Amino acid sequence: MKTIPLHMPSAKTKKHSWQAMIGMLFALLAIAASLYAFLYLNHDHTLTDLRGRLQGMSALHPLGTDHLGRDVLTRLLLGGGQTLGYSMLALGTALLIGIPFGLIAGYKRGWIDKLFMRIADAFLAFPDTIVAIVLSGLLGAGIGNLVLAIVIVKWVSYARLVRSTVLSESQKDYIRVARTNGLSDARIMTKHLLPHIAGHVLVLASLDLGKIILLISSLSYIGLGAQPPTPEWGAMLNDSRPYFQSRPELMVFPGLAIVSVVLLANMLGDYLRDRFDVKKEVRS
Numbered sequence: 001m002k003t004i005p006l007h008m009p010s011a012k013t014k015k016h017s018w019q020a021m022i023g024m025l026f027a028l029l030a031i032a033a034s035l036y037a038f039l040y041l042n043h044d045h046t047l048t049d050l051r052g053r054l055q056g057m058s059a060l061h062p063l064g065t066d067h068l069g070r071d072v073l074t075r076l077l078l079g080g081g082q083t084l085g086y087s088m089l090a091l092g093t094a095l096l097i098g099i100p101f102g103l104i105a106g107y108k109r110g111w112i113d114k115l116f117m118r119i120a121d122a123f124l125a126f127p128d129t130i131v132a133i134v135l136s137g138l139l140g141a142g143i144g145n146l147v148l149a150i151v152i153v154k155w156v157s158y159a160r161l162v163r164s165t166v167l168s169e170s171q172k173d174y175i176r177v178a179r180t181n182g183l184s185d186a187r188i189m190t191k192h193l194l195p196h197i198a199g200h201v202l203v204l205a206s207l208d209l210g211k212i213i214l215l216i217s218s219l220s221y222i223g224l225g226a227q228p229p230t231p232e233w234g235a236m237l238n239d240s241r242p243y244f245q246s247r248p249e250l251m252v253f254p255g256l257a258i259v260s261v262v263l264l265a266n267m268l269g270d271y272l273r274d275r276f277d278v279k280k281e282v283r284s
């Protein structure tokens with residue numbers, strides 16, 4: 001007699017598992033390519049050669065050269081490191097600020113929670129992109145100021161998510177038992193509450209990564225992010241715009257890179273959302 005398995009993975013679960021594997025594979029390839037360009041490629045990404053400008057694909061320049069004679073492949077790979085690196089920096093900093101703030105506001109409540117809600121309402125009154133553009137303009141053009149502007153915009157969403165989860169969890173019996181046993185507030189927040197919010201935060205962070213990449217690329221495109229001669233995908237799009245009719249691939253390559261990475265980040269976010277059984281409202 002054959003044994004009937006107690007649980008058979010659904011087609012949806014298999015689909016998302018393959019999506020996660022493909023997404024992680026391409027993410028690792030993108031990181032490896034960026035490191036390879038940084039460590040081993042012989043072309044100087046800042047060296048200009050006006051005699052070799054706007055060349056087509058060749059053995060020396062696999063993706064050709066740009067309007068200043070710089071190797072496109074080298075700048076594309078290094079630009080990936082810039083875009084992904086600063087996106088991860090902004091995301092990580094927003095998490096480091098938002099998670100403790102949300103934990104304390106949701107657990108302590110009182111005037112701390114009221115103060116947080118007023119701050120959150122002020123940030124949520126305007127779209128993230130508009131606030132980031134205004135802050136970047138006030139702080140001045142530059143990738144560092146752009147990352148700071150994104151952190152100021154994004155930390156609120158993580159603090160709100162953590163706060164709402166803590167408000168729900170803190171009413172449950174295991175928290176009451178922990179208080180009765182004399183555990184300190186810091187111990188309860190780190191040992192009991194933090195594991196319950198980790199899945200929600202991870203899902204929101206993976207979905208937010210694509211948005212941050214788009215934000216950094218778009219603001220660099222209009223001159224508020226990375227400044228010349230720093231290679232960055234959005235800045236490369238802006239530099240190639242005047243040559244779109246004669247050399248459209250100069251805009252196609254960084255554009256495809258941005259779209260591909262954002263799609264992979266969203267695929268990973270969808271997989272993690274199903275893996276941790278997080279409601280779709282986490283996108284909001």
